[in-house]
Amino acid sequence: MSERARGAAAAVEFEALADDAWLLRLGERIDDALNARVHALAARIRARAPAWLRDLVPAYASVAVFFDPRAVDAETVRSWLAQRCGETGDGGDAANSATARVVEIPVAYGGEFGPDLDEAAAQLGLTAPQLIERHSGGEYRVAMIGFAPGFPYLSGLEPALALPRLATPRTHVAAGSVAIGGAQTGIYPRPGPGGWRLLGRTPLRLFDAARAAPSLLQPGDRVRLRAIGADEFHALHERSLHARAQREDAAE
Known part of the structure; x- marks a missing residue:
């Protein structure tokens, strides 16, 4: 050596x-x-x-x-x-x-999908569309999986978009919620409590024990976020539910 x-x-x-x-x-x-x-x-x-x-x-x-x-x-x-x-x-x-896998995550921002978007944008001195553009325009890396099965901690957040966690965490966060916590972005794989700022939600299922690879994202993956509208969110969500039902039928 x-x-x-x-x-x-x-x-x-x-x-x-x-x-x-x-x-x-x-x-x-x-x-x-x-x-x-x-x-x-x-x-x-x-x-x-x-x-x-x-x-x-x-x-x-x-x-x-x-x-x-x-x-x-x-x-x-x-x-x-x-x-x-x-x-x-x-x-x-x-x-x-250069050799890391690249995964695209569609995200519907604001409204019912991201209840903290407007307040987060105001804190950052941005409009909601500006925050969406900047948050979805970066490239992230899965630094680690933790907190809950399939929860990705994403590094690469633009430093100017860092936000403190909520003073009082929510008791319920919807599955697929895309959020900022400090200098990181994360995605909640399943419903549960959480104190990060919710900007949007993805219709993709991040963790499914019935899949061959239960976690959609793996440490080291590169992640690109793509802003989508409500119609595409619901269409992709239905497709995800259908695929899961097929996997469950095949397993029986």
Whole structure:
């Protein structure tokens, strides 16, 4: 291992999560460049995945690695992971971004779909159409999946659009709600409580246990939002319900 590789490995902090898991910490902040390093490391691990590897869970600044303790001991796993941490030549952030999957998410903004849109625009000194244009015009990256199954934390929000969370969270947020919380955008995969500012809603189902891949979005995906009207929202929603009914019939 080269000196540079040793330095890269040493920069990663190992923490035992359990008898069958290591947490690899690359930092302690929300930062796009750091998160890109997380996904690059996860990709290197995944590309050489041994039979004992059970799961990888990338977060903003860390990767949780779960292994089969019946097949390998924890120190052997740590040594193997340290080698992956020290490897270079993955092409850097640009290469990972270029090969990431791109997913388009249609979003109906405002009104019944986004009850906080007008107030959020006023706080930002914008009109509602301006906020829609700027929010839907950016490109986002799935920094991590968390909070609830299938909930994507999206990095890449224009800094000028950051908004504080609600002082009092709602007890009910509709499934598919697209929201801003601080410097992030997120999408609620199912109904539940939440304190982010609701700008709109997507008719797509972000999490469905009946699908082969239950979560529509995966860590590292690039996401583009597309503003749509109410008619298209309802048409896509009906199509989504029909597809789910077909999957359930096939499973019976």
